[in-house]
Amino acid sequence: MEAILSRNFNISNAWKLSVAEERGAYQTAKKVLTSSKPEEVLAAVMASNLRGLGGAGFPTGKKWSFLPKNNPKPVYLVINADEGEPGTCKDRYILERDPHQMIEGIIISAFAINSHKAYVYIRGEYVRPYENLQAAVDEAYTKGYLGKNALGSGYAIDLVVHRGAGAYICGEETALLNSLEGGRGLPRLKPPFPAIVGLFGCPTIINNVETVACVPHIMKNGAEWFAALGIPGCGGTHLFSISGHVEKPGVYELPMGVSLKDIIYKNAGGILGGRQLKAVIPGGISAKILTAAEVDVKMDYDSLKNAGTMLGSAGIMVMDETTCMVKMLYYATKFFAHESCGQCSPCREGTGWAHKIVTRIYSGHGKIEDLDELLRIARNMERRTICVFADAAAWPILSYIGKFRTEFEQFITQGKAALLEPAGAH
Amino acid sequence: MTALPTADSRFRGNDTLSALDHEAQKIVAKYDEKRAAVLPLLHLAQDTIGYVTPEAMEWTAKWSEVPVVHVREVVTFYSMYHQKPVGKHHIRFCTGTSCVLRGCESQLNYLKKKLKIENGDVTPDGKFSLEEAECLCNCEGAPMMQVDKDYHVDLTEKKTDEILDGLK
Ligand SMILES: Cc1cc2nc3c(=O)[nH]c(=O)nc-3n(C[C@H](O)[C@H](O)[C@H](O)COP(=O)(O)O)c2cc1C
Numbered sequence: 001m002e003a004i005l006s007r008n009f010n011i012s013n014a015w016k017l018s019v020a021e022e023r024g025a026y027q028t029a030k031k032v033l034t035s036s037k038p039e040e041v042l043a044a045v046m047a048s049n050l051r052g053l054g055g056a057g058f059p060t061g062k063k064w065s066f067l068p069k070n071n072p073k074p075v076y077l078v079i080n081a082d083e084g085e086p087g088t089c090k091d092r093y094i095l096e097r098d099p100h101q102m103i104e105g106i107i108i109s110a111f112a113i114n115s116h117k118a119y120v121y122i123r124g125e126y127v128r129p130y131e132n133l134q135a136a137v138d139e140a141y142t143k144g145y146l147g148k149n150a151l152g153s154g155y156a157i158d159l160v161v162h163r164g165a166g167a168y169i170c171g172e173e174t175a176l177l178n179s180l181e182g183g184r185g186l187p188r189l190k191p192p193f194p195a196i197v198g199l200f201g202c203p204t205i206i207n208n209v210e211t212v213a214c215v216p217h218i219m220k221n222g223a224e225w226f227a228a229l230g231i232p233g234c235g236g237t238h239l240f241s242i243s244g245h246v247e248k249p250g251v252y253e254l255p256m257g258v259s260l261k262d263i264i265y266k267n268a269g270g271i272l273g274g275r276q277l278k279a280v281i282p283g284g285i286s287a288k289i290l291t292a293a294e295v296d297v298k299m300d301y302d303s304l305k306n307a308g309t310m311l312g313s314a315g316i317m318v319m320d321e322t323t324c325m326v327k328m329l330y331y332a333t334k335f336f337a338h339e340s341c342g343q344c345s346p347c348r349e350g351t352g353w354a355h356k357i358v359t360r361i362y363s364g365h366g367k368i369e370d371l372d373e374l375l376r377i378a379r380n381m382e383r384r385t386i387c388v389f390a391d392a393a394a395w396p397i398l399s400y401i402g403k404f405r406t407e408f409e410q411f412i413t414q415g416k417a418a419l420l421e422p423a424g425a426h
Numbered sequence: 427m428t429a430l431p432t433a434d435s436r437f438r439g440n441d442t443l444s445a446l447d448h449e450a451q452k453i454v455a456k457y458d459e460k461r462a463a464v465l466p467l468l469h470l471a472q473d474t475i476g477y478v479t480p481e482a483m484e485w486t487a488k489w490s491e492v493p494v495v496h497v498r499e500v501v502t503f504y505s506m507y508h509q510k511p512v513g514k515h516h517i518r519f520c521t522g523t524s525c526v527l528r529g530c531e532s533q534l535n536y537l538k539k540k541l542k543i544e545n546g547d548v549t550p551d552g553k554f555s556l557e558e559a560e561c562l563c564n565c566e567g568a569p570m571m572q573v574d575k576d577y578h579v580d581l582t583e584k585k586t587d588e589i590l591d592g593l594k
Pocket residue numbers: 051052053054055056057058060080081082083084085168169170171172173174206207208209211212387388389
């Protein structure tokens with residue numbers, strides 16, 4: 001497959017404008033801003049079947065069309081570069097290695113939604129990616145690609161890069177807005193949706209880094225071309241991150257709908273050390289786990305939903321036969337207990353409790369009843385909170401215990417030692 | 427009311443912060459509302475002083491025109507702001523799922539033994555501090571850690587030695 005989003009990832013210094021321009025950067029944006037109408041861009045993005053690549057998979061054109069018509073307030077475009085979903089590394093590649101691709105996408109997208117101001121919210125720990133991105137933005141301003149007369153089109157676009165400060169929850173779009181407004185990253189109740197009441201109370205479109213990076217390619221090669229890369233209803237390629245027990249962990253650009261098995265065994269070179277596969281998390285820590293018997297599945301929103309899990313951020317984590325599921329649940333619950341923003345009691349209490357109980361089991365003091373107690377706590381966290389973080393926190397508990405219950409029971413009754421043996425049969 | 431401190435009253439003599447005033451002005455000007463500058467101002471103050479002092483919170487509140495208590499809430503909410511000095515080199519050691527799968531526990535234990543510190547500690551000479559972090563999203567290079575600005579991947583004991591021994 002031809003590399004699209006990743007075409008500059010291995011070109012040295014592609015974050016510098018001169019190198020990016022040699023590779024064609026900004027030509028599409030220039031053409032669009034000087035010779036197309038915003039409605040034409042919106043129509044193309046609609047027809048391309050581009051779906052948001054930040055995790056939820058919402059159709060991008062449809063999201064843009066929710067903006068109020070004849071609205072007197074400014075419209076903001078906010079780019080979610082707060083990448084934090086465990087198992088996901090893809091946006092970092094665009095931000096650090098090819099930021100101009102994203103900036104060009106921002107220019108075209110802002111033009112399409114009649115926005116003159118964009119913010120990129122980048123996670124605080126990404127210091128080197130931030131430095132490259134900021135340098136790229138500065139260069140784009142110096143050349144007049146951003147600013148009052150972007151690319152000589154007469155259209156004004158300002159772009160501000162805003163650094164987060166270490167809080168996973170700020171990846172949730174409304175928490176991100178609160179954080180961008182200078183407050184704590186607390187998710188907001190929806191509705192109103194950000195397209196109506198977003199940043200500073202104004203209509204706002206929030207898109208993931210990779211989502212906007214697709215837009216120049218759609219405008220350059222056509223919506224039909226983009227749609228045909230993927231599967232019906234979901235166009236384009238996707239950057240799949242794969243880590244854990246594989247020979248070649250990395251970020252691979254592949255068409256939507258590619259087989260999970262192929263990613264593991266072909267792209268990532270198979271299981272580390274030739275060992276046996278035990279389980280896979282297909283879409284970041286929030287996605288329900290799949291057993292080795294369930295990996296014959298296509299990587300797209302609908303196929304994974306049908307398999308009882310989700311594509312999420314497409315962060316694939318592979319576990320081989322030596323993996324202890326109690327330990328993995330210990331680390332998963334630690335993450336959620338640490339990152340809950342604390343606004344809703346089912347989430348705040350539930351994540352804390354669950355982690356306490358799993359810690360007790362992991363340290364060898366568990367009781368068999370603890371497993372049902374954990375399932376009960378998890379079910380109480382689903383669908384009753386301000387944001388879906390609590391649901392996501394419930395899923396590892398429900399799916400690890402649900403699919404590996406015998407192993408949890410053995411751990412509790414026979415102690416850790418029994419578990420350190422390869423559990424091949426699972 | 428307007429109990430907000432002014433540069434003249436509160437900060438007289440606080441050279442470090444007032445030297446940042448020019449930069450603060452530029453930051454505030456980038457945003458549509460001044461309050462949005464809270465995070466970048468705190469980053470700037472912390473990068474300069476090493477941690478967020480009470481004076482830095484007041485300075486941030488002044489420039490972003492919000493109450494100091496709001497700034498304090500923000501500082502406690504985010505893990506990257508420190509209210510006491512950290513080491514000259516701050517280490518974030520990833521303990522996320524992918525890093526655990528690739529053996530981060532033994533690497534972390536090695537580092538703790540080497541520096542003789544636990545999570546949250548600073549070495550007695552003030553050179554290093556350690557924070558166990560959640561996924562830093564470089565899972566393809568697990569196990570990994572961040573030292574100051576840089577990510578270091580595919581850690582081994584030897585590599586950890588080289589990285590840390592190479593720092594002044
Ligand atoms: C707890 C939580 C964390 C999230 N983290 C991220 C993130 O790091 N990056 C991201 O783009 N979207 C993240 N999202 C999804 C965003 O809320 C939002 O759907 C997305 O940024 C929209 O962009 P898209 O339509 O282009 O995908 C997260 C959602 C939740 C509930």
